[in-house]
Structures are given as C-alpha cells and as structure tokens.
Amino acid sequence: MVKNLIRVGIVSSVDESKCTARVAFEDRSAVVSYDLPILVRGSLNNKDYWLPDPGEQVVCLFLPSGNAQGFILGSSYSAKDTPPVNDKNKRHISYSDGTLIEYDQATHTLTINAVGVINIVATGNVNVTGDVIADGTSLKNHIHSDVTAGLSNTGPPVGGA
Numbered sequence: 001m002v003k004n005l006i007r008v009g010i011v012s013s014v015d016e017s018k019c020t021a022r023v024a025f026e027d028r029s030a031v032v033s034y035d036l037p038i039l040v041r042g043s044l045n046n047k048d049y050w051l052p053d054p055g056e057q058v059v060c061l062f063l064p065s066g067n068a069q070g071f072i073l074g075s076s077y078s079a080k081d082t083p084p085v086n087d088k089n090k091r092h093i094s095y096s097d098g099t100l101i102e103y104d105q106a107t108h109t110l111t112i113n114a115v116g117v118i119n120i121v122a123t124g125n126v127n128v129t130g131d132v133i134a135d136g137t138s139l140k141n142h143i144h145s146d147v148t149a150g151l152s153n154t155g156p157p158v159g160g161a
Contacts, residue, residue, distance in 0.1 A: 007060050008076070009033070011052045021052060021072055023060055036060060038072045053096075057081065 009023035012032050020035035041048040052058050052075050062070035077083050084094045089106040095115075102111045112118070120126065132139040 005062050005064065007062065009058060009060060011054050011056045011058055011072075013054060014051045016051065019049065019051065021058070023058060023072065033060070033070065034068050036070050036072050039074065 007025055007027075009025040012022045012024045014021045015035055018035065019038050019040065021038060022035055023033045024030045025033070038051065040050060052072065056075050057078050058075045059073045060070050061073050084100075085092045085102070087104070087106075090102055090104050092100065092102045094100045098113075098115045100111070100113045103109070104111075131141070
C-alpha cells in the first residue's frame with residue numbers, strides 16, 4: 001500500500017482556474033488521475049501561482065484512500081529535462097520564451113532578461129542607489145546640449161533631494 005502513496009507521472013492537462021492538473025502514470029498503463037491540486041508556497045494572504053506544463057514530470061502524493069485524493073508536490077528534473085544552471089549560489093527561473101530571472105548570492109547580482117516589456121507599478125517613490133544606464137546613457141553623468149544656442153553642453157545633472 002505504501003508504494004502507491006508517492007508516484008511519479010507526466011502532466012496530461014492543467015486547469016488554470018482551479019490550479020489543478022491531471023497526471024498520467026506510465027507504470028499504470030498511462031492511467032490518468034483525477035484533477036489533483038498543485039501545492040504552492042502560499043494561498044491565503046500571500047499567494048503563489050504556478051502550473052506545471054503538460055508533458056512535465058511531477059511527483060504526486062496520494063492519500064491511503066486511493067488515487068482519487070492526492071496532490072502534486074512539484075516537478076523534478078530528469079535525464080531529459082536537466083537543470084538550467086549548476087550553481088548552489090543561484091536562484092533561477094527560465095521561461096519558454098527566453099525570459100529569465102536569476103539571483104546570484106555569491107556576486108549579489110540580480111539579472112532580469114526580459115524578452116518583452118517590463119512594467120513596474122509603484123504607489124510610492126522608486127529609489128535607486130547607484131546609476132541608471134539606458135542604452136548606454138547614464139542618468140547621473142549624461143550631458144545635455146544647449147538647445148538655445150546649439151553650441152555648448154550643460155554640466156552633468158545635479159543630485160536632488
């Protein structure tokens with residue numbers, strides 16, 4: 001009976017609104033489970049949302065009452081689907097469109113490589129310590145041309161409060 005409690009299978013479909021998925025078990029002639037809730041890191045005040053992709057390998061935990069009641073604990077790497085990085089100091093998320101978010105504890109570097117638009121919405125100030133560089137232009141050290149005469153440059157920006 002214990003051997004049926006923890007099982008590895010392949011996601012066959014997901015229900016985005018319920019955060020559930022169905023899983024096919026190859027060791028059971030590809031029998032497909034009922035909708036199984038996917039465990040997340042928060043569901044009350046602080047919510048986390050993640051769904052495995054169809055075709056992704058997942059680990060499931062079933063209650064002793066049978067395969068109708070269980071949970072998807074998460075996905076796991078395999079010989080076919082290997083980790084995107086091999087560094088214990090990094091936390092890394094890769095998306096299928098090429099976007100990635102990575103934090104390296106050793107270098108204290110957060111890297112965000114977005115394929116599309118990044119929206120930052122704040123109800124207060126956005127504070128940056130250090131320089132902001134956009135397309136090679138420094139926010140702290142850029143020079144403005146004198147638009148009235150067109151002959152000279154202004155000085156670098158002056159810091160404000």
